[in-house]
Amino acid sequence: MTDNGAGTDTGAQSSRITRLFDIRLIVGGLLTVYGVVLLVMSFWDSSEDIAKGAGIRLNLWTGIGLLVVGLGMLLWMRLAPLRAEPDRTGSAGGPAEPRA
Amino acid sequence: MLRLHPSALDIVLLALYFLTVLGIGFFARRAVGTSADFLLAGRSLPAWITGLAFVSANLGATEILGMAANGAQYGVATVHYYWVGAVPAMVFLGIVMMPFYFRAKVRSVPEFLKVRFNNPTHVLNAVVFAISAVLIAGVNLYALAIVLQALLGINLYLGIVVSAAFVLAYIGAGGLSSAIYGEVLQFFIILAGLIPLSIAAVKNVGGFSALADKVTRTALGDNGLHAWKGTGVGAVDPNPIGANWIGIVLGLGFVLSFGYWTTNFAEVQRALSAKDLSAARRTPLIAAYPKLLIPAVTVIPGLVALVAIPDFGTSSGLTYNDAIPALMQRLLPSGVLGIAITGLFASFMAGVAANVSSLNTVVTYDLVQPYLRRNRSDSFYLRTGRLVTVVGIVIAVFTAILASHFNNIMVYLQSLFSIFNAPIFATFILGMFLRKTSAWGGFWGLLAGVVSGSATFFLFQTGVFSVASAIYATFIQAGVAFVVDIVVSLVVTAVTPKPDPAAIADIVWSRRNRASEPRDPVWWRRPVLLGGVVLALGVVLNVVFA
Incomplete structure (x- = not known):
């Protein structure tokens, strides 16, 4: 007898998976923070740091890249938010996903 | 392994990551009500998340460091582990095998064997898997502690215990959702460290053609730049990988890789946690695209390490496994170095977490629930899942300590x-x-x-x-x-x-079963299309690097 995810069951518990937060917030948030930190750090990059990185300003470019991805993810979350579905008993309910 | 000297800033970046992961565990705990929430993530996740988790769960640091080491030791032919040894199997899982898992309405891979064959087969697979999951979790813990010790000077046993406690905290709280969310985060962090490293590494040796030229002058020779050259049966000038094309295609490509990617529950679990059959089928297909490209950030640094570091891979110099850490030390300034170190830790962590999260599902649903403690309430099985997580991690700690004394046995x-x-x-x-x-x-x-x-x-x-x-x-x-x-x-x-x-x-x-599979209305979600494109890209890459 298999138990397919959310729904009614013996015992008092019911599924709470619909409360799961949006990971895009965390990923976007952390990457943005990292990006800002690296960008700020890059202003202090000494010439030997830059020479070490084969002449590329690694902190600067990585910071920019992380910022772009982080903000992009937050923007995606803004544009296509998770919508909480009404609880459906007996089915594998979960956060409604707008696409993909 | 050599010592890195992270600055205070690098440590802060690392600490931020750990706090974030603990936060994931803490907030994911709110979403756990049933055993299915804890062990299966409620089978509710969207395909992009399960897809990234799928590729990430396999991107342990042994995989990253190991593939770079293989790149240095065997040359470009290392790509076979990806383009022949992973992508076709992932496509097969998504297109062909997923519908079987869903039609059987099973929650785990061993459970399929119960439905199709009988209980002894079920138990055999479940037990073998459980042992291997604990073993791999322990090996990952040990490898993580080694890195902590070598790179940062932290005592080995302390490193093992603290890392284990950390994983226990976030997996024990939020279960599979925590593990999967952690894997998604890990995916981005790993790339954030490896991409700058690879770019700087190539520039450091003077560009791609200079790198190619230098590789031909090492022991790898010209064949070191080719994936297929020198793999004819009985080739006079053999490829450094040391196997012929039959061994590569049938052995690595078919038997070993299909076996791992289609039936290893640590991977398949990520697909089964998707919200419906379409998302589950797309999970390994979505994962296949980054998988095609990962060699760029593992094999290339391996080759750079080989040509740029004197005595690399010889008994007097660094070992092959030191490829990526050595490049990190040479090339990365404080800042990106912190990100790269965080990426390494993230990947080790996820290697432990993926195995523990699949272990607790198999033990709870495939051993305890059907055979050991039947017909209990769901909250009993939820508690079981949490208990197995604790016990599993404790056993993994002992395995890690054993590995420190008997490393060869672990291998x-x-x-x-x-x-x-x-x-x-x-x-x-x-x-x-x-x-x-x-x-x-x-x-x-x-x-x-x-x-x-x-x-x-x-x-x-x-x-x-x-x-x-x-x-x-x-x-x-x-x-x-x-x-x-x-x-x-x-x-x-x-x-x-x-x-x-x-x-x-x-x-x-x-x-009849084949015809009853629902058609995806959106063309770019069709598994056959997604799978076909990634396979075609794989073929193109194989031709380019032949």
């Missing part, structure tokens, strides 16, 4: 268990596509495959058999296990009662 055990993927795959294929395979055929075939694989393995280890390269030896071991499984399954099937056709009608291949 043997890991290699041994990877051989088992081959007979498991054989049994699944027989179960899915050969209607008449009987229950006892399934069991005895699987057992025979496991035993013969082990026997062949030990014969190679003790030197009774030997071949040119370790990779080729693994292909042979897996091949023997695969073939023996099939032969014994068919023989036993011939002399045991056939399965009841009605009972298995839904879960074996048939034209």
